Amino acid sequence: MQLYLYDLSEYEDGPLGERGLFDLGAYFDLYWSEVERHPFLILLSDELVGFALIRAVVAGTFSMSEFFVRRGCRRSGVGATAATQLFDKFRGTWKVAELERNVPAQKFWRRVIGTYTNGRFSEEWSEKEPKGPMQIFSNLVAT
Numbered sequence: 001m002q003l004y005l006y007d008l009s010e011y012e013d014g015p016l017g018e019r020g021l022f023d024l025g026a027y028f029d030l031y032w033s034e035v036e037r038h039p040f041l042i043l044l045s046d047e048l049v050g051f052a053l054i055r056a057v058v059a060g061t062f063s064m065s066e067f068f069v070r071r072g073c074r075r076s077g078v079g080a081t082a083a084t085q086l087f088d089k090f091r092g093t094w095k096v097a098e099l100e101r102n103v104p105a106q107k108f109w110r111r112v113i114g115t116y117t118n119g120r121f122s123e124e125w126s127e128k129e130p131k132g133p134m135q136i137f138s139n140l141v142a143t
Contacts, residue, residue: 001022001024001028001051001068002021002022003068003070004051004066004068005022005024006022007068007071008099008102009022011099011101011102012099012101012130031053036055036056037053037054037055037056037065038053038054038055038056038090039051039052039053040052040053040054040082040086042068042069042078042079042082044073044076044078049069049070049073049078050067050068050069050070050073050078050079050082051066051067051068052064052066052067052068052082052083052086053065053066053067054086054090056090057095060092060093061092061093061094061095062090062092062093062094062095063094063095063096063097064083064086064094064095064096067079067082067083069082079108079112080108080111080112080115083112083116084112084116087116087139088139091139091140092138092139092140093136093137093138093140094113094135094136094137094138094139095134095135095136096109096113096134096135096136097126097128097130097132097133097134097135098130098132098133098134099130099131099132100130100131100132100133101132102130102132106132106133109135110123110135113135113137116137116139117137117139120137121135121136121137122135122136122137123135123136124136
């Protein structure tokens, strides 16, 4: 999570704590205590390379709250594969939002979701966190 927050600091900086680490707050811990939140590790050849945090916003609607693949493993296909597997695991309406200034994430999600849905997704502007573009699609019907 610290690597993820460091990467995001390029787009949205947060203060470091007195130990030199980004503050996770209580948000991160909720993924291990609330039933509507689902944490996943992303592995490549049995090596930890990232994570995904998914939240059921309401029944049948899911949010990719956080998604991270470490820099050295990006562009290997592991992120697209992990995202696709997670979409398949949770059937319903999906909302995937990116920070306004995080153009690489926007390109990644538009490509992955576009491939996954055969281009059948919409995009809206989210004023909530994260403020920026948000892709919306349903996978209730096989893609």
